[in-house]
Structures are given as C-alpha cells and as structure tokens.
Amino acid sequence: MTLASYTVRRAALGLVQVLAVVTLVFFLVEALPGDAAVALAGDNPDPARIAQIRAAMGLDRPTLERYAEWLLGLPQLDFGVSLVSGRPVADFLFGGIGPTVALAALTLALLVPISVLVGVLAAVREGSLLDRALTSVSVALHSIPEFALAVVLIAVFGVQLAWLPPTAVGADLFAQPAVLVLPLVVLLARPICSISRLVRAGMVDALASDYVRHARRLGIGETRVRFAHALPNALAPAVQQVARTTDWLLGGVIVVEAVFVIPGLGTVLVDSVAARDLPVVQGLAVVFAVTTVAVNLLADLVAFRLAPRAEVVA
Amino acid sequence: MPLNRRGFLGLTTGLTVVTLAGCGSGAAPASAPRTGGRLRAAFAGGGAKEVLDPHLANLFVEAARSKAMFDKLADLGTDVSPQPRLAEKWEPNADLTRWRITLRQAKFHDGKPVRAQDVLASYARILDPNRAFRAKSSLALIDLPNSRAVDDRTVEFALKRPFGEFPNALAAFGAYIVPEGAEDFTKPVGSGAFSFVSFEPGRSVLLKRNPDYWEGAPLLDELEFVIANEESARTNALLGGQVEYAHDLTPTTARSHAAGDRMTIHRSPNSAVQAFAMKVDRAPFDNRDLREAMFLLADRPQLVESVLAGSGQVGNDLFGKDYQHYASDLPQRQRDLDKAKFLIRKAGAEGLTVKLDTSTAAAGMVEAATVFADQAKGSGLTIEVVQGNKDSYWADTLKNGSLSSFRSGAMPIETHIAQRLLKGSGTNVTKWARPEFDALYEKAVSTSDQSARNDAYREMQRVLHAEGGYLMWGFADWIVGAKPNVGGISTAPANTLDWARFDKVWLG
Numbered sequence: 001m002t003l004a005s006y007t008v009r010r011a012a013l014g015l016v017q018v019l020a021v022v023t024l025v026f027f028l029v030e031a032l033p034g035d036a037a038v039a040l041a042g043d044n045p046d047p048a049r050i051a052q053i054r055a056a057m058g059l060d061r062p063t064l065e066r067y068a069e070w071l072l073g074l075p076q077l078d079f080g081v082s083l084v085s086g087r088p089v090a091d092f093l094f095g096g097i098g099p100t101v102a103l104a105a106l107t108l109a110l111l112v113p114i115s116v117l118v119g120v121l122a123a124v125r126e127g128s129l130l131d132r133a134l135t136s137v138s139v140a141l142h143s144i145p146e147f148a149l150a151v152v153l154i155a156v157f158g159v160q161l162a163w164l165p166p167t168a169v170g171a172d173l174f175a176q177p178a179v180l181v182l183p184l185v186v187l188l189a190r191p192i193c194s195i196s197r198l199v200r201a202g203m204v205d206a207l208a209s210d211y212v213r214h215a216r217r218l219g220i221g222e223t224r225v226r227f228a229h230a231l232p233n234a235l236a237p238a239v240q241q242v243a244r245t246t247d248w249l250l251g252g253v254i255v256v257e258a259v260f261v262i263p264g265l266g267t268v269l270v271d272s273v274a275a276r277d278l279p280v281v282q283g284l285a286v287v288f289a290v291t292t293v294a295v296n297l298l299a300d301l302v303a304f305r306l307a308p309r310a311e312v313v314a
Numbered sequence: 315m316p317l318n319r320r321g322f323l324g325l326t327t328g329l330t331v332v333t334l335a336g337c338g339s340g341a342a343p344a345s346a347p348r349t350g351g352r353l354r355a356a357f358a359g360g361g362a363k364e365v366l367d368p369h370l371a372n373l374f375v376e377a378a379r380s381k382a383m384f385d386k387l388a389d390l391g392t393d394v395s396p397q398p399r400l401a402e403k404w405e406p407n408a409d410l411t412r413w414r415i416t417l418r419q420a421k422f423h424d425g426k427p428v429r430a431q432d433v434l435a436s437y438a439r440i441l442d443p444n445r446a447f448r449a450k451s452s453l454a455l456i457d458l459p460n461s462r463a464v465d466d467r468t469v470e471f472a473l474k475r476p477f478g479e480f481p482n483a484l485a486a487f488g489a490y491i492v493p494e495g496a497e498d499f500t501k502p503v504g505s506g507a508f509s510f511v512s513f514e515p516g517r518s519v520l521l522k523r524n525p526d527y528w529e530g531a532p533l534l535d536e537l538e539f540v541i542a543n544e545e546s547a548r549t550n551a552l553l554g555g556q557v558e559y560a561h562d563l564t565p566t567t568a569r570s571h572a573a574g575d576r577m578t579i580h581r582s583p584n585s586a587v588q589a590f591a592m593k594v595d596r597a598p599f600d601n602r603d604l605r606e607a608m609f610l611l612a613d614r615p616q617l618v619e620s621v622l623a624g625s626g627q628v629g630n631d632l633f634g635k636d637y638q639h640y641a642s643d644l645p646q647r648q649r650d651l652d653k654a655k656f657l658i659r660k661a662g663a664e665g666l667t668v669k670l671d672t673s674t675a676a677a678g679m680v681e682a683a684t685v686f687a688d689q690a691k692g693s694g695l696t697i698e699v700v701q702g703n704k705d706s707y708w709a710d711t712l713k714n715g716s717l718s719s720f721r722s723g724a725m726p727i728e729t730h731i732a733q734r735l736l737k738g739s740g741t742n743v744t745k746w747a748r749p750e751f752d753a754l755y756e757k758a759v760s761t762s763d764q765s766a767r768n769d770a771y772r773e774m775q776r777v778l779h780a781e782g783g784y785l786m787w788g789f790a791d792w793i794v795g796a797k798p799n800v801g802g803i804s805t806a807p808a809n810t811l812d813w814a815r816f817d818k819v820w821l822g
Binding site (some may be wrong): 051086151165167173275 | 354356364365372445450452459476515516517518538539540542543546547548550551553555556557585675676693702703705708709710712721722733739740775817
C-alpha cells in the first residue's frame with residue numbers, strides 16, 4: 001500500500017471516529033443527572049425558574065432535534081452557542097486552545113531533544129554509572145504524579161523562595177513567560193522519563209542488531225552508525241509515545257491547568273461539564289477527537305518513514 | 315482524568331503550611347486610608363461562561379463585579395436589613411400597596427443621569443416573562459403596568475398585594491439598575507463606584523475608579539478581578555504577591571496563616587448557615603418527636619470545631635443569627651442523647667436507618683454529614699450518608715429523599731421564609747406548609763405596625779425552633795485573605811452591601 005492511499009483511508013476512518021466520539025459524548029452528557037438549567041439554578045432550584053431557564057435555553061425541545069441541529073451546523077464549522085452565556089462555542093474553543101497549544105508546543109520542543117539525548121546517552125553507555133543514574137532518576141520522577149510535583153514546586157519555588165510566580169493567575173502567558181516555567185517542568189517530568197526509556201531500549205536493541213554489526217564491519221564511522229543507522233530505528237517506538245504525550249497535552253492537562261490557573265481547554269472542559277453546557281462540551285469533543293486522530297495518523301506516518309520495514313495496519 | 319479537589323486541596327494547604335514555617339516578609343500593615351493603586355482580587359469563577367450582565371449575576375465574582383459597576387435601589391446592611399442606595403428614601407402608602415421612591419442624584423458612567431425611567435426599564439427587563447433572571451421572583455409582586463415615573467427622580471411602584479418588606483425586594487440579588495434599553499453588556503455602563511475598562515472571560519476584568527460616584531470616588535485607581543477556581547491557587551497567588559485579595563478561603567488556610575505576616579485573614583461572621591433539612595411531609599420526619607430527637611442529637615460545638623475548623627458559631631435551628639427580626643431570646647439547644655433516645659423510641663423509629671443525602675456542592679457538607687452520622691451512633695437511629703451529584707444536588711434534594719445537607723448565604727429572614735417556608739415557596743426543601751404559618755407571614759408583611767410585625771416574626775421562629783424541618787447547627791464565617799497592606803475590608807456577611815466593597819478599600 002502506498003503512503004498516500006494509506007493516508008486517505010486513515011483520514012476517512014478518522015472522520016467516522018470523530019463522529020462516533022461526538023455522538024457518544026452528546027448522549028453521555030445527556031445521561032448525566034441534571035441539565036444546564038438545573039446547574040445554573042444552583043442553590044435556588046425553584047422548579048418554576050428552572051422551567052423558565054430551560055425554555056429560554058431551548059432545552060425543552062426534543063434531544064434528537066437538538067442533536068440533529070447541532071450536527072447540521074458542523075460541516076459549516078458552526079459549533080453553536082453556549083447555553084449558559086450565549087456566546088459562540090467557537091469563542092470558548094479559541095480562548096482555550098491558545099494557552100493549551102502554547103504549553104503543548106513548548107513542552108514538546110523541550111521534550112523531544114532532551115529525551116532523545118538522555119535515551120541515546122544511556123544506551124551508548126549501557127550499564128555505566130551514567131546509565132544507571134539516568135535510569136534511577138527517570139524511574140523516580142516518573143512515579144511522582146503531576147499534582148504532587150506541582151504542589152511541591154509551587155510551595156518551594158513559588159511561595160517560599162519566591163523565584164518564580166506560583167500561578168499564572170490573570171497573566172498573559174506570552175507577555176510574562178516566567179509563569180510558564182513551573183507548569184513546563186511539571187508537564188515535562190513524566191514524559192521525559194517514559195520517552196527516554198523507550199529511546200534507550202530501542203537504541204540498545206538497534207546497536208546490538210545485525211545490520212549495525214554489518215555497518216561496523218563495513219568500516220562506517222561509529223557516529224554515523226549510531227545516528228544515521230541505529231537511531232532512526234530506535235525512534236520508531238518512541239514516536240508512538242510522543243504522539244500519546246502530544247494528545248495528552250492537547251487535551252488540556254486539567255490538573256496542571258487547575259493548580260497553575262492556566263485557562264486552557266482542560267479548564268473549559270471542567271467548567272462546561274459542571275455547567276452541563278452541552279454545546280461547549282460537544283465542541284471540545286470535536287477538537288479532542290480530531291487532535292487524537294490527527295496526531296496518531298501523523299505518528300504512524302512518521303514511524304513508517306523512519307522504519308519502513310515496520311508493519312502498518314490500516 | 316479524575317481530580318479529587320478536596321483531597322488535593324488538603325494536600326496543598328498542608329504543604330504550603332510546611333514550607334511557610336519560618337518565612338517572613340516585610341509588607342507594612344494597613345495604614346490610614348490613602349488613594350491610588352491597583353488592587354487585584356482573586357475569585358473563583360465559572361470559566362468563560364461568566365457574564366457581565368448584572369441581572370444574570372449568579373457567582374460571587376459576578377456579584378462582586380456587578381456591585382462595583384452598578385447600584386441597586388437598596389442593599390442589605392450588616393444586620394441584613396435593607397439600606398437605601400440609589401433610592402434616597404422610600405415611602406409606602408397606608409395599606410402598603412404603593413411605594414414612592416425618591417432617587418439620588420446619580421450619574422451613569424456615560425454621564426447621563428439615573429432616571430426613574432431607567433429604574434422601571436431595569437425592572438421590566440428582569441420581569442420579562444420570556445427570561446429567567448434571578449431577581450425575578452423577588453420583584454414579581456410589582457404591578458409594573460400600574461407603576462409609573464412621577465418625575466425623573468421619583469418612581470411610584472404599585473404592588474399586587476400589601477407588602478411591608480418591599481425594600482428587601484429592592485435589595486434582591488441581581489436587582490441592579492441599568493440604563494434604559496441596555497441589552498449589550500460587552501462594555502457595561504452602570505452608576506457604580508468603578509467603570510468598565512476591559513474583560514477577558516474566565517481570566518480577568520479590569521475596572522477604573524469613577525470619580526463622579528454619588529457616594530464619593532473610591533480610593534483605588536483600578537480594580538482587577540482575576541479568576542482562580544482552586545482555593546489553593548488563590549492562596550498561592552496571594553502568598554506569591556500576584557494578587558492582593560483572595561476571596562473565599564477555607565478555615566484550614568485561615569488557621570494556618572492567621573499568625574503569619576504574609577497575609578491577613580478577614581472573617582465575616584454569620585455568612586453561611588449550615589444545616590440539615592428534614593422533609594416534614596413524609597416518613598420518617600413527618601413525626602414531630604423524631605424531628606426533635608434529631609435536634610437533640612446534634613453536638614453543635616463539635617460540628618463547628620471539626621467541620622468549620624472553629625471558624626463559625628453554633629446555630630439554634632433558626633436562620634439569620636443576629637439579623638433583623640432574629641429571635642435571639644429562644645433558648646440555645648444543647649445535645650441531649652438520653653432525651654433523643656427516648657423520643658426515637660416514642661416515635662417508633664428505633665432500629666431505623668435514615669439516608670442523609672449530601673454532596674460537595676458546598677464546602678463542608680459531606681464532612682458535616684459524616685460527623686453528624688457519627689453523633690447519632692448509640693441513639694437507636696442509624697444515619698447513612700449518601701453522596702450525590704454536586705451539579706444537580708440542590709434540585710435533587712428539593713424533590714427527593716427525606717434528609718439532606720443544606721447551606722444558605724445571607725438574606726433577610728423575611729426572604730428566607732418567603733422562598734422556603736410557605737405553601738407556594740419555590741424552594742421549600744423541608745416541605746413546611748402550614749396555613750396558620752402562612753397567615754402569620756401574611757400578617758408580618760402586610761402590617762405597618764412595627765410591634766405586630768415583630769410579634770409575628772417571633773412567633774414564626776418559635777414554631778420553627780420547636781418543630782420545624784431545618785436543623786441549623788452552625789453559621790460559618792466567610793473568609794477572605796488579603797495582603798497586610800490592604801485596608802478597609804469590611805467583615806459584613808457575604809452577599810450584603812459591605813461584603814467585597816472595593817470602593818472602601820485602599821492599598822497602604
């Protein structure tokens with residue numbers, strides 16, 4: 001199968017997946033107890049008022065009718081309007097995507113070189129003190145959950161030493177990049193470990209493989225053997241993990257956003273689910289489903305290019 | 315990704331406390347009032363769904379912002395009685411069905427005067443049958459077609475029935491006066507102490523001082539509201555110098571920082587009543603003896619100490635401690651396990667298991683339910699705590715179950731009764747419906763005889779204290795943290811006029 005036809009088939013499958021996710025999310029949120037009117041009425045749940053809110057929001061119309069209407073707007077990129085605020089859903093998505101993408105991009109920009117470097121270093125010095133030290137640190141860091149690390153970093157560097165802003169509250173992320181330092185450290189900690197471990201394992205395998213031995217017998221320089229022959233093969237499994245990490249980052253890491261007060265997609269999701277603001281949840285589902293499909297497709301294509309022998313299953 | 319806010323919060327607080335031990339900083343304590351500066355205030359928000367339309371205000375941050383930019387005709391004083399604001403005075407006719415309101419000489423931020431027509435238009439907007447503004451039920455008794463603007467500064471309201479507590483309605487949550495015809499609130503224009511500069515939903519609102527404010531210009535040059543949903547984040551932002559005011563902190567945070575010099579803790583007593591609601595229209599709490607047994611089972615000092623970490627006072631099963639019309643002469647109820655046991659046996663409820671519905675919809679409710687279930691041990695009655703969905707909790711418990719956690723912010727005692735304890739009340743969670751009680755309420759609000767009114771309020775409260783459905787065990791302080799150099803923060807109950815009143819605050 002050619003790369004092009006593979007891409008087309010995967011993209012078509014992706015479209016179906018997105019539709020399935022969106023439909024599932026719609027009915028799951030409908031199945032949650034309480035709707036937007038109940039959530040908005042809060043501690044003043046006068047049934048007459050809830051009925052009025054419901055009517056004002058159009059929630060008194062049949063479920064399928066509302067779903068169909070929303071679905072028909074989708075091809076024109078019309079995500080509808082928020083039930084609670086009346087603002088277009090697209091505004092919410094654009095508002096949340098900025099901080100989330102900025103954080104994800106910065107994280108990836110640091111993550112990939114660092115973890116590849118660490119993995120390669122550990123692999124070429126397999127069994128050395130350096131390898132064992134890197135392994136111990138990775139495993140230790142990987143076992144700390146994000147929120148625990150975040151809390152400790154904030155308490156030490158944000159509050160006690162006051163070196164860095166403890167939160168990003170009210171800040172413009174781009175005008176005050178200092179607010180991004182602690183969140184970046186937290187987001188990097190675990191993926192660096194998992195990806196560098198994969199790179200290391202792949203590299204150790206590759207360096208011990210027949211084709212590397214053959215390349216050495218041919219008298220090709222060690223650097224070229226390592227980086228032109230062994231590394232691309234070693235990276236293939238890591239690419240899948242980078243894809244998963246990217247997907248995780250683009251979904252808005254709720255814990256990190258909450259602790260550091262970063263108004264990204266995760267925060268929008270938590271708020272809109274709590275408010276039962278179905279159109280916003282739906283819009284987010286589309287965004288998340290599309291990114292997941294796209295990122296995984298991209299990862300498969302990259303892995304295919306890196307190691308063409310690897311089987312791809314459509 | 316599951317995020318347990320409560321556990322998370324506790325951990326954060328704990329760690330912050332540990333790292334703070336032995337820290338010091340040199341902010342000067344608040345001095346004499348002075349002008350200038352920008353105060354940044356951190357509130358919990360609802361994300362991008364927040365709105366600047368004051369009639370839609372629902373969250374605390376929306377209420378605080380609305381208050382900064384807009385005025386109501388009246389607002390609630392520290393004893394939760396109505397105080398004139400944009401209304402200079404109000405005068406009812408003899409049968410309390412027509413109220414003449416004289417407006418202050420005030421101006422909107424665009425320089426136009428606040429006129430009687432603006433008041434009528436604002437109320438007409440709130441009362442629009444196709445909308446669902448929060449103040450609607452409070453203003454519903456206004457007969458709008460028969461109300462009129464006598465002149466630019468005089469409004470005459472016609473009411474559908476005699477109502478002596480009409481000023482409470484003028485002070486209702488969300489009953490703000492907006493310019494006639496205002497519908498677009500992307501750049502709101504009000505008459506309040508601060509005028510609008512910019513808004514980023516879910517992040518911040520920037521306001522600046524209104525030099526022409528009718529009550530005198532505020533001391534601050536600028537006021538910025540920022541959003542931080544997690545209490546730990548608000549605390550950290552305050553400790554890290556990113557904000558000067560952090561709204562709604564937990565008693566645990568208050569306790570840890572009260573002695574430090576990095577933040578000053580401001581407590582507003584009597585801000586939120588903590589209670590359990592028993593439904594009197596169904597088994598088992600249709601039995602009066604069993605309700606009394608529940609009253610006697612509660613160890614209130616222990617609940618206040620454990621659930622509120624001491625930041626509160628014990629309740630006496632009555633709403634509105636120290637508010638206007640509060641029946642402070644009724645004896646304080648104490649725990650009496652023996653009598654409770656006797657009453658449970660008498661009610662035939664021995665061996666019975668009752669479900670107590672609760673949720674994390676309000677801070678401390680689950681904890682209170684757990685402590686109370688523990689206090690009921692050995693009484694013959696078993697209380698089983700059931701945790702429900704927090705987003706639909708209030709609507710669920712209004713209809714279902716027989717016993718549930720309850721919490722309420724400040725409002726006049728009259729409003730509490732009207733909304734929750736009459737036959738036709740919209741949020742009657744205890745299902746208390748008694749014609750003779752409704753008649754007492756009618757008497758209280760339709761008489762202009764002050765002592766007859768006081769007697770009626772006292773009698774209603776006596777009945778509720780003896781056999782009502784609310785077990786009101788405590789009143790939580792409302793807790794705000796601020797930089798030590800912030801002065802002028804009032805300790806009036808949350809939701810009253812002086813709460814979050816930034817025009818009186820200064821930076822020292």
